[in-house]
Amino acid sequence: MLLQNSTCRASEGQEIMKWNGWGYSDSRFLFNKKGQAEFTGKRYRLSGLILPSLKDWFEGTFGANLQHRSPATPSLNLSAVAPPHLNQPFVEDLKAAGLSVSHDPEDRVFRAHGHCLHEVFALREGRIGRVPDVVVWPSCHNDVEKIVELACKHNVCLIPYGGGTSVSSALECPREETRSIVSLDTSQMNRILWIDEKNLTAHVEAGIIGQDLERQLNERGYCTGHEPDSMEFSSLGGWVATRASGMKKNIYGNIEDLVVHIKMVTPRGVIEKSCLGPRMSTGPDIHHFILGSEGTLGVVTEVTLKIRPIPEYQKYGSVVFPNFQQGVACLREVARQRCAPASIRLMDNEQFQFGHALKPQVSSIFTSFLDGLKKFYITKFKGFDPHHLCVATLLFEGDRGKVLQHEKQVYDIAAKFGGLAAGEDNGQRGYMLTFVIAYLRDLGMDYYVIGESFETSVPWDRVLDLCRNVKERIVRECKERGVQFPPLSTCRVTQTYDAGACVYFYFAFNYRGLSDPVHIYEQVEHAAREEILANGGSLSHHHGVGKLRKEWMKESVSGVGLGMLKSVKEYVDPQNIFGNGNLL
Amino acid sequence: MASRALYSPRHPVLKKRDDFEDVLEERRRSSDLRYALRCYTPTLYKGLVPCKVSMLKSIVLQSDHLQCVIKQVSSESGDSTECVAEEASLILDEMAHRMQLSTVRFFVFTLSKAFKRLFRSVCVNEEGIQRLQQAVQEHPVVLLPSHRSYMDFLMMSYLLYMFDLPLPVIAAGMDFMSMKFIGEMLRMSGAFFIRRSFGGDKLYWAVFSEYVKTMLRKGYAPIEFFLEGTRSRTCKSLTPKTGLLNIVMEPFFKGELFDVSLVPVSISYERVLEESLYARELLGVPKPKESTSGLLKARRVLSEDYGSMHVYFGHPVSVRSLAEGKIKRSQYNLLPRYIPQKPSVDTHEFLNDAAFRLVRIQEENMVLKPWVLIATLLLQNPDGMDLSSLTEQTDWLRHLALAFGAFLDWPDHEACSEVISCSLALHRRLLSVSAGHVQLSVTDAPQVETTPEEAVFQRAVVVLSCASYRNQILHVFLRPALLAVAMQSANSSRKDDIYNCFNFLRNMFSNEFILCPGDSVQDFEEACYLLMKRGVLQVLEHEIVMSASGQSTLAFLCSVLEPFLQGYQVVCRYLCEETNENLTEKEFIPAVRSFALKLILAGRLKCCEALSSDLQKNALAALLRLKAVRKVKVGDQVTLKVNKIAVNSLEDTMGKSDVISK
Numbered sequence A: 001m002l003l004q005n006s007t008c009r010a011s012e013g014q015e016i017m018k019w020n021g022w023g024y025s026d027s028r029f030l031f032n033k034k035g036q037a038e039f040t041g042k043r044y045r046l047s048g049l050i051l052p053s054l055k056d057w058f059e060g061t062f063g064a065n066l067q068h069r070s071p072a073t074p075s076l077n078l079s080a081v082a083p084p085h086l087n088q089p090f091v092e093d094l095k096a097a098g099l100s101v102s103h104d105p106e107d108r109v110f111r112a113h114g115h116c117l118h119e120v121f122a123l124r125e126g127r128i129g130r131v132p133d134v135v136v137w138p139s140c141h142n143d144v145e146k147i148v149e150l151a152c153k154h155n156v157c158l159i160p161y162g163g164g165t166s167v168s169s170a171l172e173c174p175r176e177e178t179r180s181i182v183s184l185d186t187s188q189m190n191r192i193l194w195i196d197e198k199n200l201t202a203h204v205e206a207g208i209i210g211q212d213l214e215r216q217l218n219e220r221g222y223c224t225g226h227e228p229d230s231m232e233f234s235s236l237g238g239w240v241a242t243r244a245s246g247m248k249k250n251i252y253g254n255i256e257d258l259v260v261h262i263k264m265v266t267p268r269g270v271i272e273k274s275c276l277g278p279r280m281s282t283g284p285d286i287h288h289f290i291l292g293s294e295g296t297l298g299v300v301t302e303v304t305l306k307i308r309p310i311p312e313y314q315k316y317g318s319v320v321f322p323n324f325q326q327g328v329a330c331l332r333e334v335a336r337q338r339c340a341p342a343s344i345r346l347m348d349n350e351q352f353q354f355g356h357a358l359k360p361q362v363s364s365i366f367t368s369f370l371d372g373l374k375k376f377y378i379t380k381f382k383g384f385d386p387h388h389l390c391v392a393t394l395l396f397e398g399d400r401g402k403v404l405q406h407e408k409q410v411y412d413i414a415a416k417f418g419g420l421a422a423g424e425d426n427g428q429r430g431y432m433l434t435f436v437i438a439y440l441r442d443l444g445m446d447y448y449v450i451g452e453s454f455e456t457s458v459p460w461d462r463v464l465d466l467c468r469n470v471k472e473r474i475v476r477e478c479k480e481r482g483v484q485f486p487p488l489s490t491c492r493v494t495q496t497y498d499a500g501a502c503v504y505f506y507f508a509f510n511y512r513g514l515s516d517p518v519h520i521y522e523q524v525e526h527a528a529r530e531e532i533l534a535n536g537g538s539l540s541h542h543h544g545v546g547k548l549r550k551e552w553m554k555e556s557v558s559g560v561g562l563g564m565l566k567s568v569k570e571y572v573d574p575q576n577i578f579g580n581g582n583l584l
Numbered sequence B: 001m002a003s004r005a006l007y008s009p010r011h012p013v014l015k016k017r018d019d020f021e022d023v024l025e026e027r028r029r030s031s032d033l034r035y036a037l038r039c040y041t042p043t044l045y046k047g048l049v050p051c052k053v054s055m056l057k058s059i060v061l062q063s064d065h066l067q068c069v070i071k072q073v074s075s076e077s078g079d080s081t082e083c084v085a086e087e088a089s090l091i092l093d094e095m096a097h098r099m100q101l102s103t104v105r106f107f108v109f110t111l112s113k114a115f116k117r118l119f120r121s122v123c124v125n126e127e128g129i130q131r132l133q134q135a136v137q138e139h140p141v142v143l144l145p146s147h148r149s150y151m152d153f154l155m156m157s158y159l160l161y162m163f164d165l166p167l168p169v170i171a172a173g174m175d176f177m178s179m180k181f182i183g184e185m186l187r188m189s190g191a192f193f194i195r196r197s198f199g200g201d202k203l204y205w206a207v208f209s210e211y212v213k214t215m216l217r218k219g220y221a222p223i224e225f226f227l228e229g230t231r232s233r234t235c236k237s238l239t240p241k242t243g244l245l246n247i248v249m250e251p252f253f254k255g256e257l258f259d260v261s262l263v264p265v266s267i268s269y270e271r272v273l274e275e276s277l278y279a280r281e282l283l284g285v286p287k288p289k290e291s292t293s294g295l296l297k298a299r300r301v302l303s304e305d306y307g308s309m310h311v312y313f314g315h316p317v318s319v320r321s322l323a324e325g326k327i328k329r330s331q332y333n334l335l336p337r338y339i340p341q342k343p344s345v346d347t348h349e350f351l352n353d354a355a356f357r358l359v360r361i362q363e364e365n366m367v368l369k370p371w372v373l374i375a376t377l378l379l380q381n382p383d384g385m386d387l388s389s390l391t392e393q394t395d396w397l398r399h400l401a402l403a404f405g406a407f408l409d410w411p412d413h414e415a416c417s418e419v420i421s422c423s424l425a426l427h428r429r430l431l432s433v434s435a436g437h438v439q440l441s442v443t444d445a446p447q448v449e450t451t452p453e454e455a456v457f458q459r460a461v462v463v464l465s466c467a468s469y470r471n472q473i474l475h476v477f478l479r480p481a482l483l484a485v486a487m488q489s490a491n492s493s494r495k496d497d498i499y500n501c502f503n504f505l506r507n508m509f510s511n512e513f514i515l516c517p518g519d520s521v522q523d524f525e526e527a528c529y530l531l532m533k534r535g536v537l538q539v540l541e542h543e544i545v546m547s548a549s550g551q552s553t554l555a556f557l558c559s560v561l562e563p564f565l566q567g568y569q570v571v572c573r574y575l576c577e578e579t580n581e582n583l584t585e586k587e588f589i590p591a592v593r594s595f596a597l598k599l600i601l602a603g604r605l606k607c608c609e610a611l612s613s614d615l616q617k618n619a620l621a622a623l624l625r626l627k628a629v630r631k632v633k634v635g636d637q638v639t640l641k642v643n644k645i646a647v648n649s650l651e652d653t654m655g656k657s658d659v660i661s662k
Helices: A006-013 A052-064 A088-096 A106-108 A119-125 A141-154 A210-219 A236-242 A324-336 A350-355 A363-380 A400-416 A424-447 A458-479 A517-534 A551-570 B024-029 B034-035 B053-062 B064-077 B081-095 B099-118 B126-138 B151-162 B174-178 B180-187 B202-218 B245-255 B277-284 B293-302 B319-323 B343-365 B370-380 B387-403 B416-426 B452-490 B495-510 B520-533 B548-577 B585-603 B612-624 B644-656
Strands: A029-031 A037-039 A100-102 A134-137 A157-161 A181-185 A192-196 A201-205 A261-264 A269-271 A298-304 A313-321 A345-346 A390-398 A449-459 A489-494 A500-510 B020-022 B121-125 B141-145 B168-173 B189-192 B261-267 B307-312 B432-433 B436-439 B535-541 B543-547 B629-634 B636-641
Touching: A006 A106, A029 A181, A029 A424, A037 A052, A037 A424, A037 B319, A052 A350, A052 A500, A088 A100, A088 A134, A088 A141, A088 A458, A106 A134, A106 B370, A119 A424, A119 A449, A119 A517, A141 A157, A141 A181, A141 A261, A141 A298, A157 A449, A192 A210, A210 A236, A210 B245, A236 A298, A261 A363, A313 A324, A313 A424, A324 A345, A324 A390, A324 A458, A324 A489, A345 A350, A350 A390, A350 A424, A350 A489, A390 A400, A390 A424, A424 A500, A449 A458, A449 A489, A449 A517, A458 A489, A458 A500, A458 A517, A517 A551, A517 B629, B020 B024, B020 B307, B024 B099, B024 B121, B034 B370, B053 B064, B053 B081, B053 B202, B064 B081, B081 B202, B099 B151, B099 B180, B099 B293, B121 B126, B126 B141, B126 B261, B141 B151, B141 B343, B151 B168, B151 B261, B151 B307, B168 B174, B168 B585, B174 B520, B180 B189, B202 B245, B245 B319, B245 B343, B261 B319, B261 B343, B277 B452, B277 B612, B343 B452, B370 B387, B370 B416, B370 B436, B370 B548, B387 B416, B387 B436, B387 B452, B387 B548, B387 B612, B416 B548, B436 B452, B452 B495, B452 B520, B452 B548, B452 B585, B495 B520, B495 B644, B520 B535, B543 B548, B548 B585, B548 B612, B548 B636, B548 B644, B585 B636, B585 B644, B612 B629
Parallel strands: A134 A181, A157 A181, B121 B307, B141 B261, B168 B189
Antiparallel strands: A029 A037, A100 A134, A192 A201, A201 A298, A261 A269, A261 A298, A313 A390, A345 A390, A345 A489, A449 A500, A489 A500, B020 B121, B261 B307, B432 B436, B535 B543, B629 B636
16 A cells, blocks of 8 residues: 555556565466476566476485475465554655655565575565565655655665665664664666767666666667676666676676766765766775665765667677586686677586576477487587586677677687587576576475575686685585585686686575574575685675675775775764665 | 594593404415505595696696796896706605505515514504595595604505505605615605705795695695604604694695695504614614614514504594684785795694694504503612512503503403513513512623613613603603692692692693693693592692592602603703803703713712603703793804703702702
């Protein structure tokens, strides 16, 4: 139920989304009556398809069984939601200012969480913790200014909310917060305000969702090229606030390379630069106080971004390597020669097998014959051990001639490291996996399997050691904590840089027989993070710190560094209006 | 999987140890030749990167670490990098092992023959072998045997071959290389050779450490080295060295390996082959004539009965668990890993602590034979004992030792007197038994003209030989004995006073015995616990009171330490009385020895152990550590500057009951 002035628009995104899992309500994995896995809906390439080998992989990898189900609570039990703790004068003032406001329990619960395992697990069990007391939808920069002003006046806590895809507990309401908590949902600030074709920039409201931004720009012949894996749901403001990274950063850059201008409303007022110069030497870049501030300083309202004409040609590709070491060596060489394609990702063997399990049913005998032949060629003729080989997926972009030339260069390098070209299809499937993998977690959770991903960045010379040690640490910690089956502990290198790489870990296990699986999960993830830091990895490459990784901030940026950040917070927000408790 | 807790607070009686099995039994029944030629298929490390000896060399020489040091050395010395690289290659040639299975098979054959002649049995804990089999598959393994005899590493490789375990590469001292043929043979059976001292030689250190690390990282073979650095001439464990330990741990610290398993191995001999050689070495006496002919000596050695030998493979210790919470691995994040880094203060402390604990594990798993108890008693009764009273007291001591957690190999179902007569027979060279009276003595044919000095030395050889057996059990009695002496000298029953004395003694003797640095309080509590449990003491809140029945135990424990107290006092006395201002470090041992000899000849000192150079060195090291003596470098010579007041006061604190009659 929405209060006055609100429009249906406000919760329309919410309607088509799962309340207790990832993504769209109509899209989910399930095992059908024949025990075959299928993906429902029509939105993805995989939608409506049967995945014949997923069941065996799933049962074999986790020791799971389709008979043993752990279904989620079907719907939100509204009585489990505590009544809102309203700051009446504040709410009155909001309404008087003509803003959309709601204290409907569904609206509040929807904005009380991101997608950390513990958050989703609790929702599935119908456990609801502290949730925001009010949701407010500003529709422009001025609305935000008004809200922040009123929040300061009435001393309420504001938590900015963009796409809700956080995986760092950033949206969790701090338990110690006694004031009324207001979720500031930016979803209505979703317009492209102008496009400047001379300078190739666009000025966009920060609430816009990634896929909408890209689609609207595409209609005009442009793109930002910023494609984080969450781009279907995450918002521009969220990218800025967490220092997001896109799959194609090799061409377009990460978010910090893409922004030209940022406008943010803070309790002290609005912070922004006075011009759109492409680079400045005006002391420390104030954008870097905003980038990665994780909603602790204010709300990003408008961003000027670089845009590019849509590339003429796009081509996927893939390379099979005899082992992970060779694959990493190849990626390193590609980075050394600075010829990385728009995207290059290297999956380890476990993930390669996982990818295989997601192959849809082949339509013809011929394709299946061809697949068999390929497999024979790689494993028997080339002598690759199916338990060691790994695959890199590639995405090239640009004008056709250059792409083909570029492609040749990369495949030539790969050949030096024993890599064999393995076709476009494998490459494309690899990227598709990125978008559906989050859905797979929900399937796992239906059958006693929980899991999550986490990431880091690390210098090149430590990539292999870090991957091996972290994976082994995960296996060992699970064993020591009484997890009955060996966990899935796998990684991939997802980004290359001059001086290092971004590594992503997937970790999941079967929790049958454990009384507090989430706690065990958290302990293992904690241990894995310790291992990452001990092996020269960073606290985070792009997920951010939130509340989940706060304890390591001092170690990561030094006491003085943390003090600097704190003093900025102290100046900008002395009342701690932006009290989500992230980062510091 | 390696055990997590390296060293739990002890409840000695409850300590469970594995059973032994005699591995020679099988050898006595079947062909040694066929055995040496049998199919050898060792269990392998799961992460093994197969690699030939020659490849190993080029990997080491091409390594970033070595290349970096070569450049450094070249720019410091002005020599071309090619020149330095050539030097590195030569160092590696001099060092590297060239293990080949045929040589190993040859050794297996000859050693089978030799071991069967030398030993009645060679006992190994098979559970330990099984644990090791597990461990070698999981992580690279480092074998850390105790070192009492040249036999040690031959025996280690022999046993690993026997149980189809990967053959180790062994860090050996360069001294072996002087024996040309033997040296090369050992090289081909897996030994690699390190110079004894190369303190400042950066290049040497780099080649050496990279060589060891490469083998470890590749899982090439288990690395074997001796924590104690050299053979212990006294059968007491030596203060461990940390250099190699650091090298084998660094790949873990730097994240290059997930973990490394350290396996302490305790090798104990009922009779040490080098028994009298060691004693003579400690006394600085030239070797007896008969040993000049090596061949004759070898035959004599082979014809003797050396009783049984025990090898105990301890629980693998995971470096990862050991370092947890102690080593911050992220300290290596900011420097490329190939650039050599001196261990930080924290790391150094950790290494030292780990080394001590590992040696203590070795000590604890060392099998003690009944003779060790007998030797202890005979040394305390220089005038000899009646067989009956010896039997009675040995039995008493046996129970005391067991209560303190000794790993005693006492034959089941045999009368105590039987056990004792067997032991006496095996060690008859050190004894004289007549009319039911047992005494330590020289049984060699009486020499025609013996000077009084010679007579003292002959006696000392026997005493020190015998002491080397007593020394094997010292670690069992050490802490209670320190407490017993502390109670005696504190002259007070206040716990604090006694603890202060205990701490002083512990500090004084920390070069002599294995006392983990920083464990003072723990050691004190352990001593109190053991003696309390034995009914010797009552430990109250602020007081420690002796029970009526505790007198004899305390007296025994005090006499255990007596020779050391006296020896240290002799050293102190010598330093106080010495008038030579320019006493050099080199002159120190001979000078103390002749000082002690004079005291003995004058009848003022009874204790022959004061003649031991080992004790004298340890005492000097303690005095240097306590800053009562300073080393000053004058030209090429290192001279010792003695703070006589400090030495005097240490001597006083050590023994209020002055034993050296003035």
